[in-house]
Amino acid sequence: MTPRFRLLLLAIPILGVIGAIAAISAGPLIYSLNAETFNSPFHENPDALKTQVLNSTDDVLPLMQDLMDYSGPLVLNIRLKDYEQARRDLEIFTQNNNKFRSLVVRLDMNESEIAEFSRSTARQKELLQDLANSSARLDALQNLEIQYREQGDRNGLVSVRLEGEELKKKIHGIYDEYKENSEKITTTGETAGLNTESEKESLQEFDAYVREIESPGTEVYTPTRTTQLTLAIRPESGVYGDRIEGSGQLLTQSGLRARSETGKPVTLAIDTVPVTASATDPFGRYTLNFTIGRLTAGTHSLYAESGVTRSFIETLIIVPVNSTTNLSVSQPDARGEVLCTGLVLAGRPVSQAPVEIVWDKTHVTRTMTDADGLFSATVRLPNGTHTIAARFTGDGYPIRPSQSEPQVVEVIIRSIIPQIPILPLVVAIGILSLFAGGSWYYLRRKAGRPAADIPAPESPALPGPDIRDEPVPEEEIPAGPGEPAPMEPLAARYARILNSGGLGAAAREVYLHVAGRVARRLHIPRHTALTPRELSRSCRKEPFCPQFATFVAVYERVRYGGYHAAPARDEFENEMKNTLPHLGGDDH
Amino acid sequence: MRKKVLAAIVLFIWLMVVGSFMLLASRIDLEIFFVLWLIGLLVIVELMDTRFSLPGYLRYIKYLVAAGIVIFGGIVAQKVLEILAK
Numbered sequence: 319m320t321p322r323f324r325l326l327l328l329a330i331p332i333l334g335v336i337g338a339i340a341a342i343s344a345g346p347l348i349y350s351l352n353a354e355t356f357n358s359p360f361h362e363n364p365d366a367l368k369t370q371v372l373n374s375t376d377d378v379l380p381l382m383q384d385l386m387d388y389s390g391p392l393v394l395n396i397r398l399k400d401y402e403q404a405r406r407d408l409e410i411f412t413q414n415n416n417k418f419r420s421l422v423v424r425l426d427m428n429e430s431e432i433a434e435f436s437r438s439t440a441r442q443k444e445l446l447q448d449l450a451n452s453s454a455r456l457d458a459l460q461n462l463e464i465q466y467r468e469q470g471d472r473n474g475l476v477s478v479r480l481e482g483e484e485l486k487k488k489i490h491g492i493y494d495e496y497k498e499n500s501e502k503i504t505t506t507g508e509t510a511g512l513n514t515e516s517e518k519e520s521l522q523e524f525d526a527y528v529r530e531i532e533s534p535g536t537e538v539y540t541p542t543r544t545t546q547l548t549l550a551i552r553p554e555s556g557v558y559g560d561r562i563e564g565s566g567q568l569l570t571q572s573g574l575r576a577r578s579e580t581g582k583p584v585t586l587a588i589d590t591v592p593v594t595a596s597a598t599d600p601f602g603r604y605t606l607n608f609t610i611g612r613l614t615a616g617t618h619s620l621y622a623e624s625g626v627t628r629s630f631i632e633t634l635i636i637v638p639v640n641s642t643t644n645l646s647v648s649q650p651d652a653r654g655e656v657l658c659t660g661l662v663l664a665g666r667p668v669s670q671a672p673v674e675i676v677w678d679k680t681h682v683t684r685t686m687t688d689a690d691g692l693f694s695a696t697v698r699l700p701n702g703t704h705t706i707a708a709r710f711t712g713d714g715y716p717i718r719p720s721q722s723e724p725q726v727v728e729v730i731i732r733s734i735i736p737q738i739p740i741l742p743l744v745v746a747i748g749i750l751s752l753f754a755g756g757s758w759y760y761l762r763r764k765a766g767r768p769a770a771d772i773p774a775p776e777s778p779a780l781p782g783p784d785i786r787d788e789p790v791p792e793e794e795i796p797a798g799p800g801e802p803a804p805m806e807p808l809a810a811r812y813a814r815i816l817n818s819g820g821l822g823a824a825a826r827e828v829y830l831h832v833a834g835r836v837a838r839r840l841h842i843p844r845h846t847a848l849t850p851r852e853l854s855r856s857c858r859k860e861p862f863c864p865q866f867a868t869f870v871a872v873y874e875r876v877r878y879g880g881y882h883a884a885p886a887r888d889e890f891e892n893e894m895k896n897t898l899p900h901l902g903g904d905d906h
Numbered sequence: 907m908r909k910k911v912l913a914a915i916v917l918f919i920w921l922m923v924v925g926s927f928m929l930l931a932s933r934i935d936l937e938i939f940f941v942l943w944l945i946g947l948l949v950i951v952e953l954m955d956t957r958f959s960l961p962g963y964l965r966y967i968k969y970l971v972a973a974g975i976v977i978f979g980g981i982v983a984q985k986v987l988e989i990l991a992k
Contacts (some may be wrong), residue, residue: 331918338934705923742986742987745986746984746987749982750976753976753978753979757979758972760968851956876957901991
């Protein structure tokens, strides 16, 4: 191979690599979106995030469809007065809505049409809740109206009718707002290619319901009661933490007289969810107390229940209150950990409420308040200046959200040593040592045999430089002290070196002699630069070549293979005797 | 053709194949390229190795392979540390 050809061969891959770099240098692909994962938020790649947002339509669209699918059956259940089912549907609707809102925040879609959809569905949830409560109250009023009519209580009748009219107006107002929201939702849904039939049905059902309650002469079936349970709540409105007392009496019709029931269990339910229970006293009276906790602001329906007997529905209005969140942050320790403590107040401590500790606006650690409204969390921060704030979202509470003043923390981790984890360091050193050992073994081993089987080299070897694979010229082998002149016969030299230097050195002496003669016969210049095997291959078309090749094979086994036992020596000497006559000339 | 020339050509073809596939996949990864180069070199060295003699060029290639094994160990250690860090 000519040097020019070699250079050309080398130039091709070099030019290929330069070309590949030039092809991608205009817009280098730092992260492969399909294959790479970000090690930390600091690796956030804006391009990657954009694509991730686009890919997240897989998550957003099904949730949007779920939200629209629930609204239709929900309104229908309210219209059919199946409040239990409506409550369950509303819970699922609320869960989906919360998930959707979190997704919108996570995907940073706050300014998009999707965010508008999220706001509309959140409002729709509140409207549906109001509708359920108002509808339940309207039912209760209709029952009361029948009762008062039977009793001939004109004042009661007027009062109930007036309240009923107010409720109907309220429901109509809810319908107007619901219609506006529903149209927005339908438009967004159609833009996104979703099925909006259920949403449209909900609006039709709502419309039918409004016309139904507003039409005069609606007859409501009221079962004849043999047992009656009364309920009165005090106060009728409250804020978070207020104590609400519900009291009443359980009476059973006994002929023309009412008899009180003793020791009967009575349960108080808010929005069909039981919250507290008690039993009637000897006069059939009961008192139930509960504290306003995790309940959304707005109107809630309350009723008492004892067995199959249910009281009329009372309305409790929960007014939202403002909250304040305080945060204090300790000095960072050696590992960069800070203790965040604080308090959430809404007139009184907010207990068992979720609080988010947000640092650098991107990292969130969640914790809970205790019974006294106190919370604490440990946050580990990296080196640098950080901003920490505590946030109370108020989800599910009649409390408006609040956020603490941001606290600035300067973290300087002075000691480097504690930052280096011991385990990874040990693992890294172990793996590197293992591979270094493998590398050493690779260099020490000989082809075809494990390194452990290599016999120790004979000593002393021939004086002069240690050349294993490159034969040296005869002239370079110095004679030992007291050795005869170079004209000493080969057999004598072999015997002498065998005694003093061992079989390997003696075999080398014989090989150099034989190789010199072969090279002279074949006119090979600088034959000492060739290995025995290369010289053997160079020997062609001569009668002595096969015998020389056999000699070289035995020589290599003795010289480099480490075979120095008596059978190997006999074999070598035998081949030496067979080879020399083929070469002609004398053996000097 | 001499063994070392043949080895150089085979290694060149192997690297061209690896490079071509990387370009086709639009993903040039130096670590994978290095590991595939090392595997190719190991196979070639094993195939051309002699039993009793060690030519000079083969000795130098073996030093290169030994250094490659150590670097490969470094890559493995790095990957293990990444997994441990998650």
